[in-house]
Amino acid sequence: MFVAHHNRSLTRRLSEQYLLFGLSGLFFFTVSAVYLSWHGSLLQSIPAAVGIPLVFLLLGSFVLRRTSYWHENIERQLTHFANSEDHSVTELRPLPATDALAAGWNQLLARILEHSAWNGVERRLSEAVDTQQAKRWEAVFQDLTDGIAVCNSDGRITQLNRSFATLLQRPDSKNLVGMDITDLLLGLADENSQEQIRGLGNNHATQVLEIQKSADPSQGVYRLSRTMHTGDSGGPADSIWTLRDVTQQKLAEKAREQFVFTATHELRTPLANIRAYSETLALASDIPFEQQQSFYNIINNEATRLARFVDELLNISQMEAGAITIQKHEVQLERLLSEVLESQRPVATEKKQSFDSVFAPKLPKLMADKDKLAAALTNLISNAIKYTPVGGKVTLRVDADTTRILFLVEDSGIGISADDLPKLCGKFFRSGDERVQAEVGSGLGLAFAQEVARLHGGSISIRSQLNQGSCFTLELPIR
Amino acid sequence: MSIAKRVLVAEDNVVLGDVIRFNLQRSGFATTLARNGNEAIQMLTEQTFDILVTDYEMPGIDGEELCHRVRNELKCESLRIVMCSARGLELDRDELKVRLGIDAILFKPFSIRELTILLENLIIAASDCDPQLVSN
Numbered sequence: 331m332f333v334a335h336h337n338r339s340l341t342r343r344l345s346e347q348y349l350l351f352g353l354s355g356l357f358f359f360t361v362s363a364v365y366l367s368w369h370g371s372l373l374q375s376i377p378a379a380v381g382i383p384l385v386f387l388l389l390g391s392f393v394l395r396r397t398s399y400w401h402e403n404i405e406r407q408l409t410h411f412a413n414s415e416d417h418s419v420t421e422l423r424p425l426p427a428t429d430a431l432a433a434g435w436n437q438l439l440a441r442i443l444e445h446s447a448w449n450g451v452e453r454r455l456s457e458a459v460d461t462q463q464a465k466r467w468e469a470v471f472q473d474l475t476d477g478i479a480v481c482n483s484d485g486r487i488t489q490l491n492r493s494f495a496t497l498l499q500r501p502d503s504k505n506l507v508g509m510d511i512t513d514l515l516l517g518l519a520d521e522n523s524q525e526q527i528r529g530l531g532n533n534h535a536t537q538v539l540e541i542q543k544s545a546d547p548s549q550g551v552y553r554l555s556r557t558m559h560t561g562d563s564g565g566p567a568d569s570i571w572t573l574r575d576v577t578q579q580k581l582a583e584k585a586r587e588q589f590v591f592t593a594t595h596e597l598r599t600p601l602a603n604i605r606a607y608s609e610t611l612a613l614a615s616d617i618p619f620e621q622q623q624s625f626y627n628i629i630n631n632e633a634t635r636l637a638r639f640v641d642e643l644l645n646i647s648q649m650e651a652g653a654i655t656i657q658k659h660e661v662q663l664e665r666l667l668s669e670v671l672e673s674q675r676p677v678a679t680e681k682k683q684s685f686d687s688v689f690a691p692k693l694p695k696l697m698a699d700k701d702k703l704a705a706a707l708t709n710l711i712s713n714a715i716k717y718t719p720v721g722g723k724v725t726l727r728v729d730a731d732t733t734r735i736l737f738l739v740e741d742s743g744i745g746i747s748a749d750d751l752p753k754l755c756g757k758f759f760r761s762g763d764e765r766v767q768a769e770v771g772s773g774l775g776l777a778f779a780q781e782v783a784r785l786h787g788g789s790i791s792i793r794s795q796l797n798q799g800s801c802f803t804l805e806l807p808i809r
Numbered sequence: 810m811s812i813a814k815r816v817l818v819a820e821d822n823v824v825l826g827d828v829i830r831f832n833l834q835r836s837g838f839a840t841t842l843a844r845n846g847n848e849a850i851q852m853l854t855e856q857t858f859d860i861l862v863t864d865y866e867m868p869g870i871d872g873e874e875l876c877h878r879v880r881n882e883l884k885c886e887s888l889r890i891v892m893c894s895a896r897g898l899e900l901d902r903d904e905l906k907v908r909l910g911i912d913a914i915l916f917k918p919f920s921i922r923e924l925t926i927l928l929e930n931l932i933i934a935a936s937d938c939d940p941q942l943v944s945n
Contacts, residue, residue: 610831
């Protein structure tokens with residue numbers, strides 16, 4: 331019955347049904363009244379005359395209620411939804427009927443529920459992602475090698491990462507929160523740097539300082555920067571501090587500077603001699619022949635020294651660029667060793683040193699880069715001669731077993747202090763010992779020899795005792 | 810006749826010291842060679858020199874220290890000093906001249922001829938204000 335009307339509007343359906351039942355009730359009442367009064371039994375039959383139309387009207391009201399039942403249901407749900415506090419769509423219920431209205435409502439509801447379910451999933455996902463992201467940022471913040479601290483407007487630490495605490499040598503990073511950052515930083519600074527830190531003031535521009543723990547940079551040099559950060563609220567500014575340990579950089583810079591000085595000196599010294607002697611020869615025409623010859627020899631020697639230094643520089647710059655390569659071939663070890671020894675013998679003889687070599691009875695075949703190996707051994711031997719006083723002793727010993735070959739360069743020289751020993755293979759390092767300073771040297775030879783050893787899969791080890799002598803061992807694998 | 814002008818050359822580079830002495834002697838300077846700062850101090854206490862030619866970098870007592878001692882301990886105020894250095898721009902020429910009372914600084918590689926002329930001019934300049942120096 332309802333299905334039949336589903337194309338017409340509710341108002342129309344209601345008014346049609348209302349009229350239908352109302353009119354039929356009125357009609358039956360009038361007909362019964364007329365009929366009964368005609369028979370003169372109106373009074374006796376009043377209950378029936380009223381009763382029948384009343385039944386019609388009751389029936390009508392029932393039908394009307396059925397017609398509007400689902401609409402009311404929807405209206406009630408919507409009113410409830412509108413009045414509820416959380417506007418939760420999950421409280422809306424689908425209708426059990428199968429007519430178009432209910433189907434429409436149910437479909438709509440299904441859509442809304444589906445949509446809201448997706449929203450929920452999305453929200454939970456994004457929450458999960460946000461937490462993950464926050465955790466990741468926190469981890470990144472903690473793991474940064476630069477120390478970072480955030481301070482409030484009073485200069486007290488509110489957040490800091492591990493590196494910051496480590497750089498301050500305070501592993502108890504949690505206890506640092508709330509402390510005054512200036513007080514903490516002053517502990518890293520010598521007097522000069524302390525003054526700089528105090529002088530930072532309230533300038534809003536980013537400030538960068540280099541602070542030093544003491545006049546000796548190896549004790550620690552730090553790069554400190556402060557950036558003011560005013561949040562969106564525009565309230566008092568936080569400050570963000572970063573701290574970086576630049577000690578190694580500083581030391582490398584110093585070593586490089588030192589190298590430039592050394593290199594300049596090393597280049598100028600032979601040049602000065604060459605210029606002085608050639609000028610002398612050019613200006614004075616009356617120099618005895620033998621003296622002339624010795625002057626020419628000196629020029630030649632100095633030029634050789636200059637050339638050797640330039641070679642060393644080239645080796646080092648190749649090393650710096652990682653461009654040294656080795657070509658391994660089978661090496662005729664006896665020949666190589668005798669060449670190296672003979673090239674150094676004149677220098678040792680000049681210093682009246684005993685210069686010996688002891689080889690194992692049968693030397694193995696060795697795969698190596700002949701030129702690089704010869705240069706490395708020459709470096710070690712010439713160092714031994716250089717830093718061994720007149721009349722001392724320099725020995726090259728060569729030992730081998732089935733897997734490796736050892737070249738031991740022993741001397742009775744000035745030795746190396748325990749302080750200098752670990753720094754010895756660093757590029758440009760030269761000991762502060764007066765006896766070392768008195769010799770010419772670039773501080774590059776040993777670094778080069780070590781690089782050659784490394785490229786062959788070998789190593790250089792050093793044993794030494796100050797004023798007693800040293801032993802440099804170059805160890806190479808045979809294949 | 811005036812005696813030869815006395816020059817002390819403090820130079821640890823043997824080869825360079827030799828050629829400086831060779832040239833200065835030929836130009837009429839009585840030249841003495843010291844192989845390091847200590848030797849130079851020793852010679853300065855024992856003998857009188859008109860000019861000191863010193864290297865900047867020497868083992869032990871270096872050129873700077875040597876000049877300092879010459880002026881402050883040995884009180885050789887009339888001694889003219891010429892410094893030679895293998896260092897370059899890192900040395901502050903004017904500051905060194907004023908602080909150590911150095912007359913001239915030469916950078917290696919310098920010209921031997923220039924050095925000789927410089928020393929001759931120093932002698933002439935010194936004799937202008939102190940005729941004793943060359944005439945006795």
